[in-house]
Amino acid sequence: MKLVVAGPTGANEHNGGVFHPEQAGRIFSVMDGVRSLGLDDEIYFPPTPKATMIELSRVHSVAYLEELEAFCRQGGGDLDPDTYACEDSWIAARRGAGAGLAAIGALEEGKGDVAFVPIRPPGHHAERDRAMGFCLLNNVAIAAAALTAKGNRVLIVDWDVHHGNGTQAIFWDDPSVLYVSTHQSPLFPGTGLASEVGGNDAMGLTINAPLPAGTTGDVIRTAIDEMARPTIEAFRPDWVLVSCGFDAHEADPLGQMSLSSGDFADLALLVREFAPATGRLALFLEGGYNQRALAASTAATLGALLGVNTNSVGPTWGGRGMAELHQVQDDRSRAIDLALSDSRREQ
Numbered sequence: 001m002k003l004v005v006a007g008p009t010g011a012n013e014h015n016g017g018v019f020h021p022e023q024a025g026r027i028f029s030v031m032d033g034v035r036s037l038g039l040d041d042e043i044y045f046p047p048t049p050k051a052t053m054i055e056l057s058r059v060h061s062v063a064y065l066e067e068l069e070a071f072c073r074q075g076g077g078d079l080d081p082d083t084y085a086c087e088d089s090w091i092a093a094r095r096g097a098g099a100g101l102a103a104i105g106a107l108e109e110g111k112g113d114v115a116f117v118p119i120r121p122p123g124h125h126a127e128r129d130r131a132m133g134f135c136l137l138n139n140v141a142i143a144a145a146a147l148t149a150k151g152n153r154v155l156i157v158d159w160d161v162h163h164g165n166g167t168q169a170i171f172w173d174d175p176s177v178l179y180v181s182t183h184q185s186p187l188f189p190g191t192g193l194a195s196e197v198g199g200n201d202a203m204g205l206t207i208n209a210p211l212p213a214g215t216t217g218d219v220i221r222t223a224i225d226e227m228a229r230p231t232i233e234a235f236r237p238d239w240v241l242v243s244c245g246f247d248a249h250e251a252d253p254l255g256q257m258s259l260s261s262g263d264f265a266d267l268a269l270l271v272r273e274f275a276p277a278t279g280r281l282a283l284f285l286e287g288g289y290n291q292r293a294l295a296a297s298t299a300a301t302l303g304a305l306l307g308v309n310t311n312s313v314g315p316t317w318g319g320r321g322m323a324e325l326h327q328v329q330d331d332r333s334r335a336i337d338l339a340l341s342d343s344r345r346e347q
Contacts, residue, residue, distance in 0.1 A: 001306045003043050004112035004282075005034060006103035010120035013092035016084045021254060021289040022121060022134040029291035030118045033298030037308050046106040050094035051142060055101060058145035059138055059170055064129040068093075068136060079131045082188075093121060093136040100143040100284055104239075107279045114272075114305050115282040116244075116298075122286045124164030124243045125189060133162065133189055140243050140284045141170045147239050148176040155237035156180065157271050159220060159264075160245025160286040161255030163192030167243065168206055173199030178207070178235045180228045182220045184248070184257050185210030194331035197339065204231060204336055209328050213256035216319030217263030220248070224270055227329050232274050239282075240275045242268075246288030246297040250316075254289050258320075260313040261296040265304035272305060281305075 011027040034043070056065055071077070072090035079085055096119035103115035123140055125133030144154040156171075158164040158181040168191065171177035183192050198206040209223035246264060248257040268283070275281045283301070288294045300312035 001113040004106045004115035006099040007118040009095045013088040029294040033295040044111045046102040048099040051097035061129045100139045117284045127166040152238040158243035161248040165191040180207045182209045194328040195335035211321045215321030216316040218317045219321035242283040244283040245286035249293040251290040251293040261300035262315040265300040268301045
């Protein structure tokens with residue numbers, strides 16, 4: 001099997017200093033993981049041009065894009081207590097979004113069987129008109145919107161430790177996108193309740209599994225395989241995109257979940273089952289702030305998909321979260337019943 005790697009981007013730009021967790025060293029660690037697979041000629045690196053304003057404006061408001069560009073041009077600064085931009089951040093963000101589009105294009109052209117998009121800044125917290133959570137542009141949403149513009153149905157699976165509030169909000173009422181998120185709760189940004197199930201035109205197409213600190217991989221797998229699978233199979237996606245954060249790893253400093261690199265390998269194999277054909281799966285780097293865990297998790301995830309043995313740590317079992325997942329399923333069912341009841345009354 002052949003791997004498309006669209007990137008890396010952001011390794012030499014968007015520098016927030018050594019004390020900010022979202023720094024260029026993350027990209028170097030991720031690429032260490034890619035190189036450890038020893039694929040050599042089995043990797044295709046497509047060109048990664050900057051995304052155009054037309055491509056970005058499918059997801060973000062033109063006013064926000066123009067404000068962000070001007071903010072960077074004037075030297076940047078802090079956008080909120082967590083999120084910064086530098087003079088070159090606008091270029092870095094556009095190139096990261098463009099890398100996601102290049103990955104999709106390379107798969108469409110048959111250049112590979114699966115794509116990995118190692119980019120920074122990450123994207124899934126960025127809303128239509130707001131940067132937040134280290135994110136400036138919503139990379140996975142921009143790729144999904146490009147696909148839906150051509151009539152495709154897109155499944156986005158987000159296993160980052162933080163809820164992808166931006167992705168959820170962007171596609172809240174879009175029947176062409178199914179958003180599935182497993183995340184730690186409570187934790188930044190405070191969204192992603194089980195009762196958040198989608199808007200009137202996309203009822204049930206948002207699936208959230210908020211789970212406690214200490215959750216192990218078996219719970220995450222169960223959430224996707226049992227709670228989300230029936231909706232995914234009924235939705236019948238044409239493409240599967242993954243917000244591939246590695247900050248649910250037990251060593252990550254910004255989360256308190258208990259996953260291993262082997263759990264990400266198992267999740268990748270599970271999610272691949274939902275792609276309708278080879279060449280319809282792309283993974284976008286989101287969070288992950290322990291550099292050793294980043295390298296190991298990248299290698300395990302891509303190795304599993306490509307049939308390369310990486311001797312990764314095995315998957316985790318028996319921690320917290322299973323009881324809470326059962327409650328999540330109940331809360332989601334009640335929310336959908338209530339929404340349907342309200343809809344019938346309005347009719």
